[in-house]
Amino acid sequence: MAFPFINSIISWFLKKRKHQIELFLKYPIDVQQEVLSKLIFTAKNTEFGQTHGFTSITNYSEFAKNVPIQKYESIEPLIERCRKGEQNLFWPTKIKWFAKSSGTTNAKSKFIPVSDEAIENCHFKAGKDMLCLYINNNENAKLFTGKGLRLGGSSDMYQDNNTYFGDLSAIIIENMPFWADYSSAPKQQTALMSEWQTKLEAIVDETINENITSLVGVPSWMLVLLHRVLEKTGKNNILEVWPNLEVYFHGGVNFNPYREEYKRLIPKKEFKYYETYNASEGFFAIQDSNNSDELLLMLDYGIFYEFIPMKHYDEENSIAIPLSEVKLDVNYAIVITTNGGLWRYLIGDTVKFTSLEPYRIKITGRTKHFINVFGEELIIENAEEALKKACKKTNATITDYTVGPIFMNETKKGGHEWIIEFKKAPENMTLFTEMLDDVLKSINSDYEAKRYENMTLLMPKIHKARKGLFYDWLDKNGKLGGQHKVPRLSNKRDFIEELLEL
Template sequence: MLNFLKKQAALLWAKKHVRKARVSGNNAPQDQEMLLLDLVRKAEKTLFGRERDFENIHSVKDFQKKVAVSDYEDLKPYIERMKKGQANIIWPGIPEYFAKTSGTTSGSKYIPISHEGMPFQVAGAQSALFHYIAQKNNADFVGGKMIFLQGSPELEDLYGVKTGRLSGIVAHHIPGYLQKNRLPSWKTNTIEDWETKVDQIILETEHENMTLISGIPPWLIMYFEKLTEKHGKKIKQIFPNLQLIVTGGVNYEPYREKMEDLLGGMVDIIQTFPASEGFFAFQDDYTREGLLLLTNHGIFYEFIPLEEYGKPGASRLTLKDIELNKDYAMILTTNSGLWAYSIGDVIRFISKDPYRILVSGRTKHYTSAFGEHVIAFEAEEAIKATLQKFPAQITEFHLAPQVNPEEGLPYHEWLIEFEKKPENPEAFRHELDLQMRQRNTYYDDLISGNILQPLRISYLQKNAFQDYAKSQGKLGGQNKIPRLANDRKIADLLEVYKL
């Protein structure tokens, strides 16, 4: 009876929430501008606000004139002052938290999360679930157990500011109605070694009625593989009531085929787009592509056309200016004090009503040793299209340029860990190259002009990417290996795993 009441309550909440969200999204461009000015007014007396003359900012154009686009290195001097306990630096008071990231580009980063910003981190995930429940008209999963594969919830104290991984911070804010159903235990979540942690999670979950599982795809796969090896069964046989997987952090599509194979049955998937800097978007319709951009969650967005990014005088567009199917670097101004901050993600809009996006890559993760500027979205779509034509299955890949081969022309090297290798490797390679040429005209020109030879594939041994991550101290949690690089730093380290 209790479970029935929980499900009915969840359905009512979900439908009410979705109706309210639709209304609030109707005037997104105008509301975004009002939000920016509200953030500026609140931060006028901060050190950053005084330096940038916030008192005389009365429009988006004023803001763009006075506040340059920045990244973490630009913000770091302010962060260092905040880490020493100084208040009113980039946002009133001191942060409620610092989210410590692995920092693939700038070392460890300390991203401030304010008292005002923290609720939106949780609200984004809640909204994703409410949209799913309302659309599905089914809340059965709330009656079962739920796994959140995440970082340790243990937090350090840094001059009065609690500091840790974002997922560990969020663990302190999971609503009470989910806490009783939540696994793994607090003790298990604090285990630092990822392999030990996953083994313990299996012990705690393998005989439970699991209905929802959340985590980034590579680590969900690791958990599922260990379960299937132990029990000799597919995941849906182990967890017959598993209804929903919530994932984020990386594009799900390249993992879809392997996940479906491990699952062995129908499970709904919701993709999300969270980061330490904010919760940006989620899949509001689990049956189709695209993530709903959250335009009323304390974040003002600007968008720089990717071809202009990093150049003097680059255009800074707002929602009213964007075009569909074009790649933009996403720039944030947040209610935690990040001002015109380049998060490093590249997105493209696929809808304006409502504003839906795809995450198409990273500004610093691309391959352009020869001017081709291949981004992750192009590579992921090419591999997806190729896999649809061949009975093969991949675990992970990394693309890097080979500028100085021992013989012949330079080329793109794809280092791929296959779960199931293609029966005809040469045909697979040819098709992948063709798919890349169709998606990137610059790459096509380089092949046609005999400047590059067609791509080559290097086959990696099983668990190569897990073993590499472990060797670099980046196994588990929110750690992600870049799929594209403009150098051979990762490719050279993967050499030892080649077959």
């Protein structure tokens, strides 16, 4: 009988945060200005702060003038010095944690510094807010009568200089208070296992007899886990294993290609899906209402935001604007300044604002994950929408996909080559291909122009991948589990060629 009482107490505690959220909803620009001023003041005596004249900066325009926009390559020398033990380089407090980015835009690993302030005031705060917003929207939620199943990455130790690196999820789990183990599963020791297959089996064994009320993790990997749960238990759906399951908090990849499969696995009309937007560099946005596809930009996590219109995007040479100047339905690259010591850093993601009061966004893709070989400007948002509609029309479901260009030569025109792994393949692949093409033409005028009478682009070429192809590719490249993702769109043929070989 203690469980309902505990559920009520924790729910009451989490709901209190709503008043602070309402503050930045009411005064978003003031809150962002305060964040920037605090970040500059805190880091003024660091090496980076002294180099860029932080003591003389009094407003945003001076900040933008003094500090250039940065990519990882620009700050890598400072990060490497920090990993070797030097401190006070770009942030004043000691940094011993580094989130190893899966590096979907290039093969090289990135090591993103994670300060204690970023863990406490960004990532942990966001985790509480995720629950706060869900509970405020669902008065009858009973999350804390059971446990949340978390699916994260592994942790490896960088031993030379007493600094540590791993997936961000592993760093968060490492730093959680001891009591967190009581409300989540699997236990910390299992969650941090490095070998994916072994960990998968251990998680299934540990959780199938627990009262799991929520799921947290990347959709593609969570699906692998849920299918394994059904194989192990012999049940028909996940609710037969965990009848009190009520919400799935997901992020990391677009959910649309996986939605139908989740509905099949969790056949519960009132089941909730809540999207989050976080990365190694910080936690940025959370779905703040039921059944929404918009994310509320969280403005008081120690992150100052700037945006570059993609029409004028030129990497570090771009001109960024502050939050106060953004407009609806414009594709922007995000630039962040954080309490982890990243200054005007290009994270490589693109978003559109769907609302300015409050500031809500949709993730549209990556600055490097698009196809524009022929001037078609195909972004992930287009690809996901086309897949969703083509699947619905042909009653198909997909597991994974990637797209690359077919380059022109003297004898042939260009095109797009798709490799799609279906969970349930369409009966008529020709119809599926035509539907996909039609949707792309209807939502992307540049693509439509290039496809006009096959003038530049031919009909998409689609390969139906064998089962497990993308899993094998990730395994081959040491990217199983955690936050690793399949590259979706590319201007090159590298991924396509590798996958065709497999």
